[in-house]
Amino acid sequence: MKEQEFSVVAGATVHRCLAHREHEVIDIVEQAYRLHGEGRTINPPSYFLRFPDRPTSRIIALPASLGGDIGVDGLKWISSFPDNLxxxxxxxxxxLILNDARTGSPYACLEASIISAVRTAASAALAARQLTRNRPTPRRIGFVGTGLIARYLYDYLSVLGWDLESVGLYDLSTEYARSFAGHLESRTPEAAVRVHTSAGELIRSSDVVVFATTAATPHVTDPDWFGHHPVVLHVSLRDLGGEVITAGSNIVDDVDHVLKADTSVHLVEQRTGTRDFIDGTLYQVLTGDVEPPADRTVIFSPFGLGVLDLAVGHFAYQQAARAHExxxxxGFFHDVDRHRSPDPVGAPTALGTPDGAR
Structure with missing residues (x-):
């Protein structure tokens, strides 16, 4: 068996390994969703570390195990401290920590903010491609929330081949919205970029609506805003009120995972005592078991699965290894020589302890 090694993959390297690989990463994320739907993953609940003296902050642990040809275990440890801004x-x-599935040994630590953003964007793009397949090609897209994640989301949605005529932006921070507008104008000269003055105005003028905010509680509560039945990528999970959720067709990544932590769909479950308003999972859409309607608002609410981080992180690790980066x-693993002793007396017994140590 190969000698234990441990490596660090810096953020700049992760960025280089994932940049301009949108199609590959979307395929990797789709493979992970299919493995998850087939029961070939382990994806326990996420664990939230919260702070009574810092109520807006949290750190989340996402343990997971991914089977198939990838075969990797691991953990993403991600913090969200909004006051940092x-x-x-x-x-x-x-x-992101990657563990060898055969031995359990950790073999890499990767800077994972980019991995997290990329897998989120790839998941949304995969969902958008599937959920619009029975509709006219989207021409108008709108972003509620214009931070870093929105930029990744736009990059991944832009490879779907949509001939966009307009991109709408809305943010509580006009400065953020204008910055994003400037970023897009140099990348999409064929599409009109507009900063809207309200979320309702943006939603009504969009075929696909992307929510990428830091909202902690629902702030979009009027179902009439969605009367034209757009596809909604509810990436930030807590933007939509119960009336909007129940009026739409709801697709999630994993039912048990998304119905927690006071997400919009979790609040509806708590209020109604039922999960019947959820129509299916993205895996079921991929396999054709669930057909997204063209005559209702379709809402995709992805809680975010640790297996996606493992799939993308493992790919980034492989690329970094090939590039010798x-x-x-x-010496990360200490005192390993004693396990290589050729002396039968010093070798581990069936109980795992040397004979002389009993």
Whole structure:
């Protein structure tokens, strides 16, 4: 068996390994969803570390195991501290630990904020491609929330081949919205970019609506805004009121995972005592078991699965290894020579302890 090694993959390397690979990453995420739907993954509930003195902040642990040809276990440890933005520090930061599925040994630690953003964007793009398949090709897309995640979401949606005529933006921070507008105008000269003055105005003028906010409670509550039946990528999970949710067709990534932590769909379950308003999962859409309607608003609410982080992180690790950009940590594992002793007396017994140590 290969000698234990441990490497670090820095954020700049992760970015290089994933940049301009949108189609590949969407395929990787689809493969992970299919493995999950087939029961070939382990994806326990996410664990939330919250702070009574810092109620807006949290750190989340996402353990997971991904089977199939990938075969990797691991954990994403991601923090969200919104107050950081006022100090010029990113809101989110994360690391991803990869473990060898044969031995359980950790073999890599990757900077994971980019991995998290990319897998979120790839998941949304995959869902958008599937949920619009029975509709005219979307021409108008709108973003509620214009931070870093929105930029990744746009990059991944832009590879779907939609001939966009307009991109709408709305954010509580006009500065953020205008910055995003400037970013898009240089990338989409054929589409009109408009900063809207209200979420309702943006929603009514969009075929696909993307929510990428930091909202903690629902703030979009009028079902009439969705009277034209758009596809809604509810990435930030807590924007939509119960009336909007129940009026739409709801697709999620994993039913048990999304019905927690006071997401919009979780609040509806708590209020109604039923899950009947959920029509199916993205896996069921992929397999054709669930057909998204063209005459209702379709809402995709992805809680975010750790198996997606593992799939994308493993791919980034492989790319870094091929490019010889792994930062190997010599001596990370201590005192391993004793397990290589050729002396039968010193070898581990069936109980795992040397004979002389009993």
């Amino acid at each position: 006022a100090h010029g520090i990113p809101r989110a930061s994360a690391v 792994l930062l190997r940590v010599d």
